[in-house]
Structures are given as C-alpha cells and as structure tokens.
Amino acid sequence: MATTTRTTDRGTAYFPRLAAERLDIALCRASAAVARAADAHATEEGLGVGQHLVLQMLDAVGPCSQQTLSEELRIDRSVMVGVCDDLEQAGHVRRERNPRDRRSYAVTITDSGRRRLARAQALIPAFLDDTFKVLTSDERGQLSAILAKLLQAGVGGPR
Amino acid sequence: MATTTRTTDRGTAYFPRLAAERLDIALCRASAAVARAADAHATEEGLGVGQHLVLQMLDAVGPCSQQTLSEELRIDRSVMVGVCDDLEQAGHVRRERNPRDRRSYAVTITDSGRRRLARAQALIPAFLDDTFKVLTSDERGQLSAILAKLLQAGVGGPR
C-alpha cells in the first residue's frame, strides 16, 4: 500500500546496528544504560550505589573525610553530604569531628555498616552474572580493564 | 606523628585500584563517567546527545514517530517531547501529523538538520580520539563490541 509519508515501523533495530559498526556518540549512551542497570539493582536492594561505594572504601582503608571519599569515588561533594546523611541515620556510619582539622569529619564505618556491606556484597555476583550474562569471561575481563584504564585517565571530569 | 583517628590522605587512588581488580558495582559507576564525557562534549558543542541521535537516525532511516525514535534510541517518551521541541524550534526537524495514524507524528529531518548533523559528526572523531586516547586500537574495538552486545541484550531496561 502506497503512502506519501513512509513511517519506519517497529523492529528496525536501528540503534544496535549502528552501535555495532563503529564507536561513536551512541556508544557513550550505552554506557549510561550499564550505569542505570546498577542503579536499578541498588535501589531495589535498598542500598544506593553511592552508599555502597562509601561503605566499601571505609571498610577497606579506614576513616576518611567526606572530601577524600568524594574525590576517590568520583561523587560530588554536595552529593556526598546526603549519602553520608543516609548512612549515618541508618547507623552504618559515624561522623566524628577530626580533632586535627575541625573543618572535616572522620567518617567511620560501624559494625552495623560492615554487616550491611557484607549483605550487599553477597548479592553482587548474581547481579553481575545476570547483567553481563551475554558476555564471555574474556569480554568481562576486557571491559573491566578498559573501564579501569579510562578511570585512571580521568575520563568524565575531575569529580 | 601518632593520631588516634587515622584519616586517609590524598593520593590513595583507591577507586582505580579497586576497579582494576574485579568487575563490580564500582565499574558501573565508571560507565556513568563515560556517558558524562559525551554529555559534556555535546552541550559544549551546542547539540545534545539526544538531538544528535535523533538527527542521525532520521537521516539514516527516514521519517519516524516519536515513539519509534524513543524505543530505538532508548530515550524516554516524555524526554523525546522536549528533544523534538528543540530540534523543531531550531528548524532541524518538521513535525507533521501522520495521516494514517493521527495519534503519531511523522518526524522528518530538514536540510538545515542535515547540515547541522554533518557539522556535529565532523567533530566526533576528534572527541573520541581525545576521550579514548589512553586506549589502544584493539581496546577501542573491544569496548565497541562489548557495549553493542550489551545493548542488543537490552541492558539497562526497555527505555
């Protein structure tokens, strides 16, 4: 049937086709999709990605200022305020003034926080297996290495 | 100098170190950084990533409804309204009612839109070279293939 205005119908699969051909702006959009998947899992589980990262780092390296957390985890300072608020209110973190520099806090993970972290960590393998199930083991390793490299190079701005 | 509360000092490089070790929540955060880099470049250049993708697709496959654009490009319908508003106001796109289905528009790229697209496309290689300069050619190919694979698998939800 002839129509003057030919409108593309469903099932064109334009986006994946384009993406497979070359690395361009579209692929940066794909990165956002991966990030969204993590956010969705995190909110569903009840512990935001930011909160998770903070607990992870505090557990690994000990008490930190919000500034240090902010820089290392690439989370904006003003956002870190709310993240620490939530963690503190949940009792997963203590905020004590650093006696050597009373401008900053010494944010410390509590036992409750450590238990919460362990619980969240336990769910990650299943999430990753599900999210990246279409990738081979090699591809997962490649993705990991590549993103780490980009991070170290400071892609995406300083914060 | 001994202190009771040991606060981690600058330069720990905790995040990259963690990221390099294993694929976990932190790496999904890295994906967000890549997406941010593209957004920053786009706004600086004056044509948003969403607008760019819409022009790209309209140029490639012809007139589409906003719904089709939305699904293929993984942009929320309600966001697509604004994207098309901006493109239409700039004269890069025409919105005509589809006579066969008056619910939908037939969004069509104009000559102005085609010129704008060409101008934006011309800047992409330089942006990519800069953003991914720390990657080898092989790694770029791997990243491209992996993200495309994830896209086809529908990572990040339907929209």
Add this chain to the structure above:
DNA sequence: TGCAAATCATCTGCTGTCAAACAGTCTGTT
C-alpha cells in the same frame, strides 16, 4: 602577630530524567 588565600562541609538554584496520569486516537470483539 596579622591577614589573605585555601580547604571542608553545607546549602541553594538549575537542569535533566523518570514515573504516573491524562486526552485523543486506533483496533478488535461483540
């Protein structure tokens, strides 16, 4: 010592995304 500049945490305003609700239109069944 005294003062300018930098630093840390916080707050405010702006922007963009998403979910849900809505009006108009189409499709299929009776």
Add this chain to the structure above:
DNA sequence: AACAGACTGTTTGACAGCAGATGATTTGCA
C-alpha cells in the same frame, strides 16, 4: 454500531546530580 482495551504524545510532580556561593576553619606568608 458500540464499547473495552491498547497506543501516541503530552503534562505534571518527585527526585538526583552539578555549579556556585557561604560559613567555619586552617595554612601560608609578610
């Protein structure tokens, strides 16, 4: 024909991220 249900585009409200300004504190320098 009549009506229920699905679809398209739009609006609204809630929410997160980021830039810039602010108050309190520290550091560096004259």
